[in-house]
Amino acid sequence: MERINKYIASCGICSRRKAEELVLQGRVSINDKTVVDLATQVSDGDIVKIDNKEIKKEEEKVYIALNKPKGYVTTSKEQFNRKSVLDLINENVRVYPIGRLDMYTEGLLLLTNDGEFSNRVMHPKNEIQKTYIVTTDTDISESQMERLRNGVNIGEYTTKSALVRKISNNQLEIIISEGKNRQVRRMCESVGINLLNLKRTKVGAVELKDLKTGKYRYLTQKEKSMF
DSSP states (O other), rough: EEEEEHEEEEEESSSSHHHHHHTTOOOOTTTTTOOTTOOEOTTOOOOOEETTTTOOOOOOEEEEEEETTTOOOOSOOOOEEEEBGGGGGGSOOOOOOOOOTTTTOOEEEEEEEOOHHHHHHOGGOOOOOOEEEEEEOOOOOOOHHHHHHHHHBSSHHHOOOOEEEEEEEEEEEEESSSSOHHHHHHHHHHOOOOEEEEEEEEEETTEEEEEEETTTHHHHOOHTTTT
């Protein structure tokens, strides 16, 4: 609970002193009853109005980096009762994933409640790079790598050129700046690479680093400013 003037100020309407003036002028109501006492408290669930127009607190903006485990979906409503990445987030505000990782892909997933930030990360014109580690069950040939670099047909779409680096005989690092559905999986399938594991390690300036599977952290101010 908090005093009515503090609540109004926290909604970004005006200062606490100005809020007191609004109350004294009879312009404020709680649950459709005009407030007459400056000491009135606002509780969770109360509907506060000024001049008969409802006001609400702005949600605190939250920016999260999660190490998504395999077996979790990135949708909020899951009709098949599968585990959702949102089950791993313990915050007082509702956040949602920026883009998707399929159920069997692990690694870095960004979540937020800031629509403008999400749009900056997702918009194709910004060409935010995303880094993946591909693990396969066979040696990867130079010709396969070259095809990935030059762009491959994944059905209805031919991918742009990608940065591809061999980590070991059966591991690749692939960097793309697009976000088509299951793109890296489909790229590998197109050149005959049989995936054993796919992990995203970086989105823009944000790196997974030592973040443990299933855990999350807040983005730093520097990381947020890079998008």
